Amino acid sequence: MDRLRVISFSAHDAASNMALDEAIAKAVGAGASPPTLRLYGWDPPAVSIGYFQEVEGEVDMDFCEANGIGVVRRLTGGGAVLHTRGELTYSLAVSDRDPAVPQDVQGSYMKICAPFVSALRELGAPACFRPINDIEVGGRKVSGSAQTRRFGAVLQHGTILLDIDERLLCALRAKMEKLRERGITGHAQRVTTLRRELGRRVSHGELSRAVKRQFKEQFGCKLDAGRPTSGELCSAPSLAERYRSVEWLFRR
Amino acid sequence: MLMVERSVSRKVKGGKLVKVTVRSEGGRIAEVRITGDFFAHPEEGLEQVERELRGATVSEVRKTVESATGGVTLVGLKREDIIEMVEECLE
Numbered sequence: 001m002d003r004l005r006v007i008s009f010s011a012h013d014a015a016s017n018m019a020l021d022e023a024i025a026k027a028v029g030a031g032a033s034p035p036t037l038r039l040y041g042w043d044p045p046a047v048s049i050g051y052f053q054e055v056e057g058e059v060d061m062d063f064c065e066a067n068g069i070g071v072v073r074r075l076t077g078g079g080a081v082l083h084t085r086g087e088l089t090y091s092l093a094v095s096d097r098d099p100a101v102p103q104d105v106q107g108s109y110m111k112i113c114a115p116f117v118s119a120l121r122e123l124g125a126p127a128c129f130r131p132i133n134d135i136e137v138g139g140r141k142v143s144g145s146a147q148t149r150r151f152g153a154v155l156q157h158g159t160i161l162l163d164i165d166e167r168l169l170c171a172l173r174a175k176m177e178k179l180r181e182r183g184i185t186g187h188a189q190r191v192t193t194l195r196r197e198l199g200r201r202v203s204h205g206e207l208s209r210a211v212k213r214q215f216k217e218q219f220g221c222k223l224d225a226g227r228p229t230s231g232e233l234c235s236a237p238s239l240a241e242r243y244r245s246v247e248w249l250f251r252r
Numbered sequence: 253m254l255m256v257e258r259s260v261s262r263k264v265k266g267g268k269l270v271k272v273t274v275r276s277e278g279g280r281i282a283e284v285r286i287t288g289d290f291f292a293h294p295e296e297g298l299e300q301v302e303r304e305l306r307g308a309t310v311s312e313v314r315k316t317v318e319s320a321t322g323g324v325t326l327v328g329l330k331r332e333d334i335i336e337m338v339e340e341c342l343e
Binding site for chain 1: 286288290294
């Protein structure tokens with residue numbers, strides 16, 4: 001990987017975010033687009049569930065509907081995630097033949113998470129990678145990631161928690177059960193945020209800048225500030241329609 | 253014959269939660285669904301496992317899963333977990 005296209009932070013609805021990640025991964029896999037790091041957010045907030053998850057077991061659909069929270073099934077496996085404004089989400093799409101990303105899944109998570117670990121440390125949080133796909137600070141999860149290998153590409157997306165809106169946690173059924181058992185402190189014991197660890201608010205921009213610096217250094221590549229290509233933007237709306245469809249959301 | 257539906261959930265090593273649901277008729281699998289927060293590459297490979305298990309009896313589960321998962325990389329879930337859980341649903 002000599003050059004990495006970086007698409008700067010912007011917030012979108014859940015289906016549009018997933019569609020854009022897929023459109024970019026397809027273009028990267030086909031050799032039409034360069035390796036790409038996209039930084040983004042969620043507006044309105046949303047729950048994403050893993051490719052293999054059952055929506056009924058994971059998401060309180062009534063709560064989401066009543067609170068304007070989107071719900072989307074990801075192309076990637078892994079667990080249900082609540083995405084609020086207090087997080088930075090990323091997606092990295094690289095050709096599956098690019099030697100920068102190891103073939104073995106576990107190794108590739110570690111390699112792709114490494115710049116995020118370093119970025120968190122740079123900001124003062126003693127972060128470390130926790131296999132399979134998490135980043136922790138002080139034994140608490142601050143970031144999770146999920147990966148798929150399709151279209152000739154490796155697509156990994158993940159989130160870093162800057163702050164949390166605990167009222168919205170009710171959207172996640174499993175979290176709610178644990179909260180009922182152990183109270184809100186149970187969640188706070190397993191999950192943390194940068195705000196809590198650093199005692200101050202960290203902006204999307206500040207974290208983004210640290211992440212870009214670390215990608216440049218660790219992947220030894222030149223960063224190109226970029227945008228989605230017209231090809232990617234053209235294919236995204238029909239992909240977004242699929243992500244919005246009942247068939248896709250309830251397919252498992 | 254009576255259609256029976258059984259589910260087994262398990263927190264597998266590595267912390268992933270997996271649920272297997274089997275609908276069967278007279279000891280033969282009609283449908284299998286494997287859900288949870290694990291990973292499979294390619295994802296469709298796991299759906300292929302579900303399809304190939306249709307029609308299998310408990311004694312055929314191991315062989316079917318072993319051959320169907322040949323080209324699938326499972327992360328956070330072992331092939332053995334699938335076999336055990338499907339068998340348990342049929343017992």
